[in-house]
Amino acid sequence: MKKFWIIKPVYAHCDLPCGVYDPAQAKIEATSVFAIMTKYADLSDTDKTRAIIIKEQRAELVKHHLGVLWTDYFKPEHVEKYPNLHELFWQATKQAGACKKSTDPAEGQKLLDHIDEIAKIFWATKKPA
Amino acid sequence: MKKFWIIKPVYAHCDLPCGVYDPAQAKIEATSVFAIMTKYADLSDTDKTRAIIIKEQRAELVKHHLGVLWTDYFKPEHVEKYPNLHELFWQATKQAGACKKSTDPAEGQKLLDHIDEIAKIFWATKKPA
Amino acid sequence: MKKFWIIKPVYAHCDLPCGVYDPAQAKIEATSVFAIMTKYADLSDTDKTRAIIIKEQRAELVKHHLGVLWTDYFKPEHVEKYPNLHELFWQATKQAGACKKSTDPAEGQKLLDHIDEIAKIFWATKKPA
Amino acid sequence: MKKFWIIKPVYAHCDLPCGVYDPAQAKIEATSVFAIMTKYADLSDTDKTRAIIIKEQRAELVKHHLGVLWTDYFKPEHVEKYPNLHELFWQATKQAGACKKSTDPAEGQKLLDHIDEIAKIFWATKKPA
Amino acid sequence: MKKFWIIKPVYAHCDLPCGVYDPAQAKIEATSVFAIMTKYADLSDTDKTRAIIIKEQRAELVKHHLGVLWTDYFKPEHVEKYPNLHELFWQATKQAGACKKSTDPAEGQKLLDHIDEIAKIFWATKKPA
Amino acid sequence: MKKFWIIKPVYAHCDLPCGVYDPAQAKIEATSVFAIMTKYADLSDTDKTRAIIIKEQRAELVKHHLGVLWTDYFKPEHVEKYPNLHELFWQATKQAGACKKSTDPAEGQKLLDHIDEIAKIFWATKKPA
Numbered sequence: 001m002k003k004f005w006i007i008k009p010v011y012a013h014c015d016l017p018c019g020v021y022d023p024a025q026a027k028i029e030a031t032s033v034f035a036i037m038t039k040y041a042d043l044s045d046t047d048k049t050r051a052i053i054i055k056e057q058r059a060e061l062v063k064h065h066l067g068v069l070w071t072d073y074f075k076p077e078h079v080e081k082y083p084n085l086h087e088l089f090w091q092a093t094k095q096a097g098a099c100k101k102s103t104d105p106a107e108g109q110k111l112l113d114h115i116d117e118i119a120k121i122f123w124a125t126k127k128p129a
Numbered sequence: 130m131k132k133f134w135i136i137k138p139v140y141a142h143c144d145l146p147c148g149v150y151d152p153a154q155a156k157i158e159a160t161s162v163f164a165i166m167t168k169y170a171d172l173s174d175t176d177k178t179r180a181i182i183i184k185e186q187r188a189e190l191v192k193h194h195l196g197v198l199w200t201d202y203f204k205p206e207h208v209e210k211y212p213n214l215h216e217l218f219w220q221a222t223k224q225a226g227a228c229k230k231s232t233d234p235a236e237g238q239k240l241l242d243h244i245d246e247i248a249k250i251f252w253a254t255k256k257p258a
Numbered sequence: 259m260k261k262f263w264i265i266k267p268v269y270a271h272c273d274l275p276c277g278v279y280d281p282a283q284a285k286i287e288a289t290s291v292f293a294i295m296t297k298y299a300d301l302s303d304t305d306k307t308r309a310i311i312i313k314e315q316r317a318e319l320v321k322h323h324l325g326v327l328w329t330d331y332f333k334p335e336h337v338e339k340y341p342n343l344h345e346l347f348w349q350a351t352k353q354a355g356a357c358k359k360s361t362d363p364a365e366g367q368k369l370l371d372h373i374d375e376i377a378k379i380f381w382a383t384k385k386p387a
Numbered sequence: 388m389k390k391f392w393i394i395k396p397v398y399a400h401c402d403l404p405c406g407v408y409d410p411a412q413a414k415i416e417a418t419s420v421f422a423i424m425t426k427y428a429d430l431s432d433t434d435k436t437r438a439i440i441i442k443e444q445r446a447e448l449v450k451h452h453l454g455v456l457w458t459d460y461f462k463p464e465h466v467e468k469y470p471n472l473h474e475l476f477w478q479a480t481k482q483a484g485a486c487k488k489s490t491d492p493a494e495g496q497k498l499l500d501h502i503d504e505i506a507k508i509f510w511a512t513k514k515p516a
Numbered sequence: 517m518k519k520f521w522i523i524k525p526v527y528a529h530c531d532l533p534c535g536v537y538d539p540a541q542a543k544i545e546a547t548s549v550f551a552i553m554t555k556y557a558d559l560s561d562t563d564k565t566r567a568i569i570i571k572e573q574r575a576e577l578v579k580h581h582l583g584v585l586w587t588d589y590f591k592p593e594h595v596e597k598y599p600n601l602h603e604l605f606w607q608a609t610k611q612a613g614a615c616k617k618s619t620d621p622a623e624g625q626k627l628l629d630h631i632d633e634i635a636k637i638f639w640a641t642k643k644p645a
Numbered sequence: 646m647k648k649f650w651i652i653k654p655v656y657a658h659c660d661l662p663c664g665v666y667d668p669a670q671a672k673i674e675a676t677s678v679f680a681i682m683t684k685y686a687d688l689s690d691t692d693k694t695r696a697i698i699i700k701e702q703r704a705e706l707v708k709h710h711l712g713v714l715w716t717d718y719f720k721p722e723h724v725e726k727y728p729n730l731h732e733l734f735w736q737a738t739k740q741a742g743a744c745k746k747s748t749d750p751a752e753g754q755k756l757l758d759h760i761d762e763i764a765k766i767f768w769a770t771k772k773p774a
Contacts, residue, residue, distance in 0.1 A: 192712065192716070196708065196712050196738070199735070199738075200708070200735060200738040200739050200741075200742060201742060208735075215731030215732065215735060216731065219715070219716060219724075219731060222712070222715075222716040223716050225716075226716060226717060
């Protein structure tokens with residue numbers, strides 16, 4: 001799980017007024033969701049309540065960041081090149097919802113895997129031709 | 130400006146219930162603030178208004194993410210080792226405020242520089258001894 | 259423009275803990291976006307700024323409500339039956355973004371049309387077989 | 388419980404910059420509060436916590452949407468014609484607070500009833516003379 | 517304008533789970549709205565946009581804090597004793613809306629006056645009999 | 646615990662566009678955190694969950710209001726005169742975090758004490774020389 005991953009600040013030119021996108025935002029929140037799950041079983045009752053509150057918020061942030069990538073960053077030419085892109089985002093966002101409902105780290109890992117897959121496509125589209 | 134920077138998902142063990150911290154969150158929002166500034170002069174009136182709204186929100190997110198690092202991640206032993214840590218966070222957070230008030234990219238660059246300095250200390254504290 | 263449309267409170271049974279979905283939420287916010295656009299040209303400078311602030315928020319709420327329908331309400335069997343569902347939501351959410359950037363009522367109308375199309379599918383899936 | 392209710396997009400002309408009001412917004416959130424209550428008893432511990440978190444948020448949204456109707460939509464001539472309007476909104480908003488504190492569907496039903504009463508007055512004021 | 521006013525932390529016992537109410541919260545935000553108005557005319561274009569954004573948020577916070585007082589703190593016996601209480605809150609909240617639409621300090625002053633009137637009643641109800 | 650404390654609306658002139666700061670905002674939210682803690686032990690299970698949700702939000706608001714004071718209000722000359730100012734804010738904000746994790750009123754009292762100390766410095770800096 002200790003894999004490194006490279007993040008490059010992005011300067012897309014298509015969008016006003018900012019054009020900065022980065023799958024790291026979804027990844028960091030999802031990592032937090034996952035970390036909460038791995039600790040959940042050993043928490044006190046009060047901390048369990050807090051864990052669920054915070055997991056709920058972080059999973060919602062994952063959804064938000066995924067939504068930004070899906071509809072603000074990705075363009076029709078990307079969808080043409082990656083025809084499963086919509087399905088991928090749908091699964092990933094649904095999985096963020098599944099993580100709200102679960103405390104099983106396996107669900108959190110699935111979310112991280114979905115985001116990694118999206119990140120791969122994201123960075124492929126940033127590569128110079 | 131096209132520098133790469135390495136981001137490692139963090140699994141700190143000190144905090145309940147999550148322990149995931151990453152200066153990339155502040156950096157991405159600050160990069161967005163900076164990007165808005167570089168585009169501001171050429172925008173239409175309506176877009177200028179939007180740019181200010183969004184810059185305001187992003188700069189506030191920078192403040193939030195800095196605050197999380199400063200008071201949730203950093204511990205007394207870090208402050209002891211890096212005695213200027215408080216001042217550094219104060220300057221960086223003040224600079225995020227300055228970026229709300231300005232549309233000069235130089236102000237955005239200063240914010241990025243402050244965050245880079247914090248990130249350097251952050252990663253130094255994550256290094257194995 | 260004075261068309262009526264029927265809204266039925268929904269009691270879906272698939273989801274915990276609420277299961278209440280309704281495209282009216284996206285529609286009302288989109289109607290507000292559209293109304294702001296129709297009034298924009300005649301506003302004072304100060305009111306123009308306010309109009310853009312509020313339009314920005316309402317369009318974001320449209321995005322949010324669409325996201326809830328797309329990933330919380332719709333299930334794989336719906337996607338199978340309506341293969342363009344993902345594309346439809348993508349276009350609608352992108353259009354909400356386009357409405358942030360524009361003050362042209364025609365853009366707002368397109369958003370309303372997209373939502374109407376989604377609402378039609380939504381209500382079709384609620385019909386008794 | 389399967390009653391239909393008609394919702395007409397509203398184009399009030401009094402207010403800048405939007406003028407779109409609709410009691411459906413409060414009703415949908417209140418329906419969600421009610422639905423959570425009807426399911427609460429059968430939920431697991433973790434889901435009970437989530438149910439309370441979400442009920443809290445939805446009830447707060449009910450309050451917000453009621454507040455918008457009360458102070459943005461309704462005008463002195465309405466209050467003159469419906470002298471119990473203030474009391475009605477007070478009771479409804481207090482009931483939204485009561486729903487935060489309770490998991491009894493009867494409390495949720497009371498909230499729905501209050502909103503229905505307000506909606507009746509709302510639509511009466513929209514009728515052509 | 518340099519009047520002092522006394523604030524006593526309140527420990528009401530009626531409500532779960534907090535019972536801390538204080539009209540100072542609405543007053544401070546309203547004072548901020550008023551201060552923005554007094555400075556507005558002399559601001560640069562960019563700062564004018566920011567001023568409107570921030571005034572919008574502060575006026576919304578006034579509405580929120582007034583709503584909490586009105587429906588969480590005040591009880592039927594208070595309404596009986598102060599029969600104009602509903603009207604007073606309605607006017608004050610409407611005035612917060614008016615302050616969103618205006619940059620005239622006179623409108624901000626009216627808001628402050630309404631809140632002062634509410635505060636007087638609030639503190640009267642806290643007095644020992 | 647029934648101590649009075651004086652609040653003066655502040656009209657600082659340094660900052661655009663508002664310049665209204667007041668430690669009462671942090672104090673009121675912290676008082677609410679403390680009040681929740683004193684009631685926690687006697688609450689029902691459902692109310693305990695709500696108490697933790699609300700305590701979490703209020704403690705976050707304390708952090709927010711402290712951040713505003715620290716980086717928007719206080720200036721280099723204040724830090725020079727009160728060299729422990731940064732440490733004080735760090736401790737106070739960390740204590741707000743500690744209050745999220747605890748239901749012990751002693752933790753809430755420590756938070757109130759930290760805020761009182763900050764308030765003392767704040768008002769000292771407002772005094773005419």
